[in-house]
Amino acid sequence: MSKQISMAVIRRLPKYYRYLRDLLDRDIYRISSKELSEIIGFTASQIRQDLNNFGGFGQQGYGYNVEELYNEIGKILGIDKGYNTVIVGAGNLGQAIANYSGFQKSGFEIKALFEANPRLIGLKIRDLEIFDIEDIEDYIKENDIEIAVICTPKESAQDIADRLSKSGISGIWNFAPVDLNLPENLVVENVHLTESLYTLSYLLNEKNSQK
Structure with a gap:
């Protein structure tokens, strides 16, 4: 990835990954940035800014597909490689x-x-x-x-x-x-x-x- 991502953003990714796993375990497959902010403790604006560093994952009026976002963050973190x-x-x-x-x-x-x-x-x-x-x-x-x-x-x-x-x-x-x-x-x-x-x-x- 050619874009330089700040270490502060990188260190927040594992927290997103963990909370998204928890949502999937509770059979929640769709969530807005506002709802995610209430769960994870970051502002909705911060969440959108962080995720926009890696491309557009959310959809206006729909929010985020939890499973898709979880899998994509896993790839970004390299966890899918082993x-x-x-x-x-x-x-x-x-x-x-x-x-x-x-x-x-x-x-x-x-x-x-x-x-x-x-x-x-x-x-x-x-x-x-x-x-x-x-x-x-x-x-x-x-x-x-x-x-x-x-x-x-x-x-x-x-x-x-x-x-x-x-x-x-x-x-x-x-x-x-x-x-x-x-x-x-x-x-x-x-x-x-x-x-x-x-x-x-x-x-x-x-x-x-x-x-």
């Missing part, structure tokens, strides 16, 4: 992600976990085997892995990311509490859990200070 994925770090967080079935339903096929701790190597989480981290480069190349989820301590995250980059991985979902320094052609999404928690703490503090 991605082979591995998890690096089989501690509590890595195991929790491996146990979450929602990723597979969204097109992210977790193939295996990798770990440095010899006590965990060879164990299975659901049907997913935990392999030795030393074998990860070969596994990535042999199994067409596109995405790696980093759940390691911050001290080892950059080294792991460098190895993943050299292995030809396309994207990294980083849960380690550190910003990774990687080539620009590698797509990285950082999830800093403590930063989100600090934001919650700030909002609670503000609320309490107004009492």
Whole structure:
């Protein structure tokens, strides 16, 4: 797509996708931007502007076809393609992600976990085997892995990311509490859990200070 879409719009798309799925589950197949705004929390104008970035989905006097819009946003997000994925770090967080079935339903096929701790190597989480981290480069190349989820301590995250980059991985979902320094052609999404928690703490503090 040649048009430059702002990151703010891109980060709203998953929310549209989630709410549209909920509407389909309730057998709702047609909705106006006003009705959608009341459900999702964005203004009707914001919704129309966001969706117009990707073409005209709504019809004057009719609104949006929920199933069509859901499928189109799925294509825009790339969810319809499917991605082979591995998890690096089989501690509590890595195991929790491996146990979450929602990723597979969204097109992210977790193939295996990798770990440095010899006590965990060879164990299975659901049907997913935990392999030795030393074998990860070969596994990535042999199994067409596109995405790696980093759940390691911050001290080892950059080294792991460098190895993943050299292995030809396309994207990294980083849960380690550190910003990774990687080539620009590698797509990285950082999830800093403590930063989100600090934001919650700030909002609670503000609320309490107004009492």
